[in-house]
Amino acid sequence: MTAIKERPILFSAPMVRAILDGRKTVTRRPVKPQPEVRMVDMIGPMLTFKNKRGGHWLYPNAKQQIIEDCPFGKPGERLWVRETTEADQDRGDTVALSRYAADRAPVLYAGSEDPEYNGSVAHWDYPRRSRPSIHMPRWASRILLEITDVRVERLQDGEGETAFESRYVAEGINRIHQGDGEYAFHPFKSEPGPGSWTDPFDAWRELWVSVNGADSWNANPWVWVVEFKRVTP
Structure with missing residues (x-):
């Protein structure tokens, strides 16, 4: 039987707590190198991606190639969590x-x-x-995740689409009950108070900026979206 491939992945302490609490089931990581829009003879502007073998893939194949080259793995493979x-x-x-x-x-x-x-x-x-x-x-890692899906999208895709609330809550932000069916959202705090957001997208944006910086957010990079389920503990 072929062994299931495992790779390490880093998470901050708040995100480790979110995984253990069952709140975090997805992570977004910047694609490296970033895809580019190039002028292609006889075609015009096309999305291209420089893959690990040095070649360039043109849209519509570029997105699939980016997924194939995801360094975190493919559905069915596993990630062992590195934490402080x-x-x-x-x-x-x-x-x-x-x-x-x-x-x-x-x-x-x-x-x-x-x-x-x-x-x-x-x-x-x-x-x-x-x-x-x-x-x-590796021996000290207590959390093992199984990848359930990998896709690629722009970081800010879905802004303002309230129907996609779950996609940002799944990043590990806190959904805080305010009473009367109202909820607030915060990347770190789990209790009502100042600094909370009414839109989960804004809370997730704060989380991204805290890790990657405002410049990264403003650049709106292409990101790998890795969905997972917890295997252990």
Whole structure:
């Protein structure tokens, strides 16, 4: 039987919490390199995409080629989540233990050569008090996702289309009940209060800018849209 292909993917602490809460089931990532509109002899302006083999694909095949070249994988393949971990500073032990920064849950050993260690809390083995997500080893990852769909679109597609509320809530933003059937939306806060948005698109835009910057939003790049379901935990 062919093994299911797995790839790493980075998520911030708020998005890890959203995945664990079941609120986040999709992520958008900028296409690299970005497609271009080129003048093609005898045809005119056409969308093109420089693929990993150095060639250019013309529309209408360009979108499909962008999907084929998605570095996060294809439906049925899996993503293991890399997230920030930190030393447990609340204990008085001489040996610090490891915890996930998102929710302070303990990092458990897995796949150790000594079976007695598997399932026990991992000792802190990093020179700083916080280990960035990019440096998380595979064994320490607790979240495994299965890709259910991959597509490509412009970042701002769907702006103002209230029927697409679910597509932005699925990015992990909080849907906050205000009473009387009214809801507000916020990328991080889960309680009513200042800074919330009445439109989920605006809350998602704030989330995108917090991660990628205002310039990225204004550029309205092409993005891979990766939908997933949680396999573990």
